[in-house]
Structures are given as C-alpha cells and as structure tokens.
Amino acid sequence: MANWLRISSRTVANHIKKRMNKEFMGGAVHVNQSSGLWWGLNRGGPVSDRNRRHMDPLAWNRATLLCVQRFKSTLAEKQHDSFLSSDSDDDNQSVDFPGGKVSYTSEMSFISESSQTRVPCYRVLEDDGDLISDCDFQQVSKEDAVKMYSNMVTLQIMDNIFYAAQRQGRISFYLTSAGEEAISIASAAALSEQDIILPQYREPGVLLWRGFTLQEFADQCFGNKADYGKGRQMPIHYGSKKHNFFTISSPIATQLPQAAGIAYSLKMDNKKACVVSYIGDGGTSEGDFHAGLNFAAVMEAPVIFFCRNNGWAISTNVSEQFRSDGIVVKGRAYGIRSIRVDGNDALAVYSAVSAAREMAINEQRPILIEALTYRVGHHSTSDDSTKYRQLDEIVYWKKARNPVNRFRNWVQNIGWWSEQQETQLRNSVRKQLLEAIQVAEKTEKPPLSELFTDVYDHPPSNLEEQEKHLRETVTRHPKDYPSDISV
Amino acid sequence: MGFRNIIGRRLGLGLVRRRKPFSTATCDGDGNGNAKSINLYSAINQALHIALETDNRAFVFGEDVSFGGVFRCTTGLADRFGKARVFNTPLCEQGIVGFGIGLAAMGNRAIAEIQFADYIYPAFDQIVNEAAKFRYRSGNQFNCGGLTIRAPYGAVGHGGHYHSQSPEAFFCHVPGIKVVIPRSPRQAKGLLLSCIRDPNPVVFFEPKWLYRLAVEEVPEHDYMLPLSEAEVIRQGSDITLVGWGAQLSVMEQACNEAEKDGISCELIDLKTLLPWDKETVEASVRKTGRVLISHEAPVTGGFGAEISASIVERCFLRLEAPVARVCGLDTPFPLVFEPFYMPTKNKILDAIKATVNY
Numbered sequence: 001m002a003n004w005l006r007i008s009s010r011t012v013a014n015h016i017k018k019r020m021n022k023e024f025m026g027g028a029v030h031v032n033q034s035s036g037l038w039w040g041l042n043r044g045g046p047v048s049d050r051n052r053r054h055m056d057p058l059a060w061n062r063a064t065l066l067c068v069q070r071f072k073s074t075l076a077e078k079q080h081d082s083f084l085s086s087d088s089d090d091d092n093q094s095v096d097f098p099g100g101k102v103s104y105t106s107e108m109s110f111i112s113e114s115s116q117t118r119v120p121c122y123r124v125l126e127d128d129g130d131l132i133s134d135c136d137f138q139q140v141s142k143e144d145a146v147k148m149y150s151n152m153v154t155l156q157i158m159d160n161i162f163y164a165a166q167r168q169g170r171i172s173f174y175l176t177s178a179g180e181e182a183i184s185i186a187s188a189a190a191l192s193e194q195d196i197i198l199p200q201y202r203e204p205g206v207l208l209w210r211g212f213t214l215q216e217f218a219d220q221c222f223g224n225k226a227d228y229g230k231g232r233q234m235p236i237h238y239g240s241k242k243h244n245f246f247t248i249s250s251p252i253a254t255q256l257p258q259a260a261g262i263a264y265s266l267k268m269d270n271k272k273a274c275v276v277s278y279i280g281d282g283g284t285s286e287g288d289f290h291a292g293l294n295f296a297a298v299m300e301a302p303v304i305f306f307c308r309n310n311g312w313a314i315s316t317n318v319s320e321q322f323r324s325d326g327i328v329v330k331g332r333a334y335g336i337r338s339i340r341v342d343g344n345d346a347l348a349v350y351s352a353v354s355a356a357r358e359m360a361i362n363e364q365r366p367i368l369i370e371a372l373t374y375r376v377g378h379h380s381t382s383d384d385s386t387k388y389r390q391l392d393e394i395v396y397w398k399k400a401r402n403p404v405n406r407f408r409n410w411v412q413n414i415g416w417w418s419e420q421q422e423t424q425l426r427n428s429v430r431k432q433l434l435e436a437i438q439v440a441e442k443t444e445k446p447p448l449s450e451l452f453t454d455v456y457d458h459p460p461s462n463l464e465e466q467e468k469h470l471r472e473t474v475t476r477h478p479k480d481y482p483s484d485i486s487v
Numbered sequence: 488m489g490f491r492n493i494i495g496r497r498l499g500l501g502l503v504r505r506r507k508p509f510s511t512a513t514c515d516g517d518g519n520g521n522a523k524s525i526n527l528y529s530a531i532n533q534a535l536h537i538a539l540e541t542d543n544r545a546f547v548f549g550e551d552v553s554f555g556g557v558f559r560c561t562t563g564l565a566d567r568f569g570k571a572r573v574f575n576t577p578l579c580e581q582g583i584v585g586f587g588i589g590l591a592a593m594g595n596r597a598i599a600e601i602q603f604a605d606y607i608y609p610a611f612d613q614i615v616n617e618a619a620k621f622r623y624r625s626g627n628q629f630n631c632g633g634l635t636i637r638a639p640y641g642a643v644g645h646g647g648h649y650h651s652q653s654p655e656a657f658f659c660h661v662p663g664i665k666v667v668i669p670r671s672p673r674q675a676k677g678l679l680l681s682c683i684r685d686p687n688p689v690v691f692f693e694p695k696w697l698y699r700l701a702v703e704e705v706p707e708h709d710y711m712l713p714l715s716e717a718e719v720i721r722q723g724s725d726i727t728l729v730g731w732g733a734q735l736s737v738m739e740q741a742c743n744e745a746e747k748d749g750i751s752c753e754l755i756d757l758k759t760l761l762p763w764d765k766e767t768v769e770a771s772v773r774k775t776g777r778v779l780i781s782h783e784a785p786v787t788g789g790f791g792a793e794i795s796a797s798i799v800e801r802c803f804l805r806l807e808a809p810v811a812r813v814c815g816l817d818t819p820f821p822l823v824f825e826p827f828y829m830p831t832k833n834k835i836l837d838a839i840k841a842t843v844n845y
Contacts, residue, residue: 015561137673227626228625228626228628229625229626230626230627231625232623232624232626233624233636237624239625239626239628239629241625241628241629245623246592246629247621247624247626247628247629248622249616249617249624251612251616251617254585254616254617256585256594256613257582257584257586257588257589257613257616258584258585258586258588258589259589260585260589261585261586261587261588261589261590261591261592261593261597262589262590262592262593263589265589265590265593265595266587266588266593268544268571268595283786287609288581288582288585288613289582289587291579291581291582291585292577292582292585294575294579294582295579295582295585295586299574299586340760341494426572444629453621453624453627454626454627455623455662455663456622456665456687456688456762457622457630457632457660457687460762461715461762461765461766462762462765475560
C-alpha cells in the first residue's frame, strides 16, 4: 500500500488546494507538451463548501491528485517529490510512466470486479414523502415546488391522453414517461433557461417545465404545420430552439458526444451555463456513451450526463445490459465525478442537479448522475411489456413507488398543496389536452414543399427536379396521396 | 477576461470581430497576388490557416493534429491559434464527429480530421443519422452546417486494405451532406475554404498520393472555388471522361496518348460528388456522344454507377456507345496486387479505344 495514503486526507486536501490555486487557476498557464493538455480555460473556482461536503473526501483527493500528476511532465516529477515523499522511503516505491508516477507493489492483486457494497443512492424523501431527518438538500421555494408538482401531474395526464390517442389511431406513435416524472421535471427545475438540453426521448418533462405548451406537444405529435419539426419526424421527437432543447433523434446515445461539443462551445464563450444530456440504462452500452464521456472529460467540458436507469431497455433488463454496479461506477473510469440518486425523489434529483450544475460550470468539468427509477409504462405504444415482465412488478412501482404521489405528500404536508387544487388541476389539464388534440387534429399538415426544404440550406438542382417531377405525378394520380397535405 | 479577447490581442486586432469578411469571388486563384509552388498538404495547411484567421470561431481537431498531423496538414496551427482552437482528440472517430456536430450546432466552424478515410466508418452513424439530418429533422431550428470533415483517401502505393480506401460512394448516398474531392493543390485550397464556409456539413476527401507529389502554383491569398460546379479541364470532341481526385492525372495521361491516335478527349473534374453537376457532364456528352468514368473505388456500386445511370437517363439517344467505367476491382484493396487492382492509364486507354470504336 502506497505510503502516501497514510497521510491524513485533510493534509492532502490542503496541499492540493494550495498547489491548485497557485499553479492552475488565474496564474501561470502550465502547458504540458507531452500530455498535450492545457489548463488555459480552467476557470474553476475553489470547490464550494457545499459541494465539498457532498464529496467523499478521500475520493476527491485521489481524483485531484491524479489530476495534478497528469498534467506534469514526467521530468518535472522532482517538484512533486516534496509532496509525495513526506515519508522518506517513497521514492523507492514509485515509478515513472507517461501519464505520471505510480507507486508499485510486489504483491499481485487484482482490483475486484465490484465493491463489497453497491454505491448508495442519495435520497431526501422517504417513500411516503416525509422528509428524512437531518438530510442534506437544496431547498425549493414554494413557487418552484408547486410548479414542479403541477408539471408532474400535467406530464402524467398528458401521457395518459396521448397514449389513448395513439390507441384510437389519431396519432401514429407515443411513448410515456410514466414512473419517471420526477426525473425530467425536477432536473429541469434545477437548471437555468440558458442550459442546453440534449435529450434521449423520455424527457418531455424538461420541455414542459420550460414552457412548451400542450398545444405545441400536440402539434408535433400530429405533425401539422404548426409543428416546429414540419411534420418530418415521428411523434415525441420534439425540438425547440427557443427552449434550448435540441431536437430528439431516435438513434440512441448519439447526443452524448454532441453534448461534449456543445459544452465546449459554451466554455469558449465563458457562458455561465452547462449542457445536460440524458440517456437511459440501455444507451450506456453504446459506443457513443464512451465517446461522449471521454471527450467531455478530456476537453473539460461543462456537461451533466444524466442517466435514467429505469431497469429496462425495451425488454432487456439491466442484468442483460451490463455487469457493473449500474452506471455511476463508470464515471470514475473516465475521470468524471459521479453520483447515484433516487430518481423517484424529486427533491433529491433537484438537489443533485443543482450541485452538479454548479460544479460543471464553476469547475468546467463533466458530471455523471445516475438516477435509479423504474419504467412503469411500456417502452412505447409499439410494446406490451407484460410479455417480458411480471404484471405485479409493474403495479408495485406504479402504486407503492410512485414519484408523483411521493412528492405530493411532501408538498401537501408542508401546506403548499391541497386536495382541492389537485382536483382543479387535473380537470383543467385534462380539458386543455383534449382541446389541444382537437385543434392539432384539425390543423393542416405542412405543404408538400416542406418535403424538399432544409435538406440543405438551399435546395440543390436534383431536388428541384424531383419536386417538379413529383408534382406532375401527384397531379396525374391524386388518389395515391393523402388529401390533407396541400400540394 | 474573455478568451476571445486573448485571441484578438494575439492577432493584433483591437476589437475582436467574430468573422473577417472574406472574398466569395469565385476566381480560380489566377488573380493578382503572389503565388508560390507548393504541394497539396501545404495548400491544405494554408487553407486551414486562413480559415482560422478569418473566423475566430473556427476550430481544428482530430487525432494528432496538434503537432502538425501525420500528413503535416495542420502544421503550425496550434502554435499560431492556441490549444483551445487546435487540439488533439482521443482516438475515437465517432467522438470526433459527434463532438464536431455539437460544436457546429452552436454556430462554430468545426473542422474535424479523420486520420485516414479507411477509419471513418465508426463515425458513419453520426454523419448519416445526425449530421445529414440535423437541419431537416429540426425544421431548420438547428443545423450543423459549420461542420467539415477532412480525411485522406486513396491509393498511396503501399497502403493495403486500410490506408488506401476510397469510400466516397457511401457518402454520396446521403442526402444532407456534401462530398468534395480536389484534384490538385490550387483546387484543394479553394475548395476546402468553400467547404469550411458552406452552411452544410461537408466531407472533404484529400488524395493522399498527391500530398507531396502534386506541386502547383497556389495563390497565397484567401480564395474560394465554387461547390457543385464541375470543371472541363481538357476540351475534346470524341469522348467525355469524368473523374475526381488523383485519378484525373492518370486519366489525363490516357487522354494524351489517345490524342496520338487521333482521339480527342474531353476531361471533366467533378470536384463535388454530392450534389453533383449533372448539367456540365450532360452538355459534354451531348457534344461527344461517349462517356467514360474512372475511379479507384471498386466498380460495383461505385459513384461511377450513379453518373452512368443519370447520363443514360438524360442522353440515351445521343450515346454512340455504352457508358464505360474503369475502376478498382471488387476486392479489398490489396498490397502486392495493387498494380493489378488499380484503374491504370492503359486500362483507361483501352476503354477509350473500345468506346470510340464501338
């Protein structure tokens, strides 16, 4: 065991803090040619007290120690020796390699494939909505709490009604966020409007929080001319520039490396904003997950990677998805600070995202959040999940572990919400949704010309030819074509 | 203190402007001003220097670009523009392109390098499913037009399977991106600057064989060459030859020899493969009545097939002979058998004669 570990963690922490302040922030920019990394834009302030409290002290110090070593040339190790050899026999036990100094051991031991215990998950509310005593959390204002709860209810009702609309054949497809309402709403509530969202597809709650109207949701699902996407994609593939919500695409995890690039741009602009990119448990198996996290870490980009671990990727249970302790442990593999949170606890999600955001922006680093939850609904309207999981499992999560009920209990107990408001809200939302659907259904589809625009900034000649030819065909065979698209 | 201000001061600009106005005149570089004889990688290097100097939101990144790149195309950029704008990435093509899409989506000019076109495939999903559809699927709320992906392609004499590929055909089948291939240093500089400044994502394949071998007078100033405009680089009346990149010099040699036999060849450099300039090729075929296409990529499903089908559709009654294709074989690119695989001057010459004598 390397001798330096015997030094008290506080000593280590103070030493690193001093070195960091002197060498890496504000002062001289130390560019290490051999590592090719640079610190010019590490504008991170000292880790705030609040955040430091949330971090395992030894873990933080080890991570930062590795950081400090990474950016020093192996030739410059002499400067480090003064720190490392508080115990004099240290020099004998460490060896240089590109990437820094490592101590060595003659005892051959493999790091275990898993810890003795799983990483605990952070929660603030009991299952019944009571606040856990002496817990650490970011307080939410009454206004925000009421908005959060109302949005969670709205999301629930929206999901039920749109799902039913698909079953009635009025829209072609839908997928719900059932069971995950706290994740999208509470995470959105902890962010600012300037933070940029790169969703997977089960986070419409973020858009709802930011002010996307029920009509706007309905318009996209019906693909009418009011749809910002101009009717080009399947339902639920929302996108809204004015809400800083990038358009959803079906391929899984492709948004993760893009998030790193977007965050890098924010970094270049010194914006006090971050990117939040969502992914499911299944998506973390994709190569783009590895690419996204690695790039964000190396580029020191302010991204929050938010993983909704809901246990299922269509019919594939997490036991068939990975053999690690979920996703949270993967953060360390990339040098990314991570936390596991109870995704069905709105306050815990809110607190974790608040803290993550502060770290991401102030320290210009990515953060990984794994929110444990359960996908109560089927994967989508094309799925019947009773084919691969037990009905009583679904019912248990829907009833006993419901994030909406849990949060309601909390807001009600505090006196910020009442049964009467509940009834009023549910009736009102239901009515608005039914109206929005009626309006969306009656609204014209986009005109045929929108088939050909936006492939490029201007249509090239082959598209102009094809449009001309197509119009002639439509004129000759009008019955082949839907009548609700104006030619 | 804003980072942009640091850049501004380093460049000696008092007030940092986002972009310096650049010439969009489509001069082909013959205009006034100094021209120096330089090779292809130097021309590309010049284009990159100009791109970064005229737009302080332009970035160059990829594997090994920081020290100058394995082909020296990015020499001097990191020193001049700093490590925030010119930097190495981890070894991960899907990450490079995904990251580039994100950067471009925020209005930056993201110039991504893929070290060899042979390694572009991990990024295929990001290119086809994301970059190409970014604008369309969002209803034009978002776009990644600032993305340019550069990759060396083509035979180099000893590259074998994985340092010689010509994958252009895969990308020509993707609506939403552009595919551009220069034939020479002067073309490369002007075309690359156009690609970088074009508001659509572009894949730019550079013929690696020519990085050192091709030397040409290249004007030192900032100039752009138009995309989607093919160029007749040799006038003729008996047969039209269509090609791109390094293959054109082989075709030109074939044309010279054919001329000795009294065959007058018209040679067209397509330059942009997607969207391609059908009008110029059609006009030439209407003149000659014969067409031959040549590319290094395997013949089956190669881009020559698209050109052939389009020409037959448009010029069927004018054609005096079947459309000829002289291309690579339908095999992985071989090492010791490279001379047999390649569409050589004599293969082309034989095909010219066969077509003319049909």
